[in-house]
Amino acid sequence: MAEHGSKLTANILSGAFFLAAAAGLYYGARPLSMGTNFQPGPGYMPTVIAALMFALGIALLLQDMLGKTSSEAWVAPKMRPFLAVAGIAGFALLIEPLGFIAAAFVLIVLACIAYGRIRPVEVLLLSAVLILACILIFVVGLGQRIPLLP
Numbered sequence: 848m849a850e851h852g853s854k855l856t857a858n859i860l861s862g863a864f865f866l867a868a869a870a871g872l873y874y875g876a877r878p879l880s881m882g883t884n885f886q887p888g889p890g891y892m893p894t895v896i897a898a899l900m901f902a903l904g905i906a907l908l909l910q911d912m913l914g915k916t917s918s919e920a921w922v923a924p925k926m927r928p929f930l931a932v933a934g935i936a937g938f939a940l941l942i943e944p945l946g947f948i949a950a951a952f953v954l955i956v957l958a959c960i961a962y963g964r965i966r967p968v969e970v971l972l973l974s975a976v977l978i979l980a981c982i983l984i985f986v987v988g989l990g991q992r993i994p995l996l997p
Contacts, residue, residue, distance in 0.1 A: 856911055858907045858908070858910060859907075859908060859912075861904075861907050862904045862905070862906075863904070865900045865901070865903050865907065866901060866904035866908075869897045869898070869901035869904060870897075870901075872893055872896060872897040873893075873897035873898075876893035876894050877890070879893070881894060927962075930958070930960050931957065931958055931961040933957055934953065934954040934955075934957030934961070935954065937953045937954060938951065938953065938954040943994070944997060945997050946994045946995050946996040946997050947981070947982070947994060948978055948995050949997075951974070951977065952974050955970065955973060955974045955977055956974070959973065982995065
């Protein structure tokens with residue numbers, strides 16, 4: 848058991864994630880009214896979910912630390928899926944300060960890197976076509992007021 852306890856396992860990481868997420872959810876729900884069981888307020892469900900996540904995190908940690916599971920050692924995941932998510936997050940964070948064109952370009956470049964087998968000329972061409980298509984659909988066709996440039 849001493850050897851098992853020294854490894855960073857998937858259960859330990861999952862338990863720590865659930866504890867951190869529960870703490871964040873509870874912290875965010877603190878200013879909201881709890882209400883009662885019969886008339887719950889806006890803070891009732893987030894607090895209940897935070898408590899359940901906290902219990903799950905503790906259960907995962909205890910299960911692993913007491914040796915009740917055969918959780919494998921954690922192996923770092925490949926970065927490609929995270930690049931696609933980083934592209935979406937980058938788009939959301941960059942659209943206001945840099946405008947749609949730059950934010951969409953960052954999203955497309957990161958998605959292409961995540962895809963893996965694409966050349967720089969293809970990325971530029973794909974970016975130009977997709978950005979133009981989005982502008983034509985959303986700005987011209989639907990009349991959305993999206994800032995194109997900073």
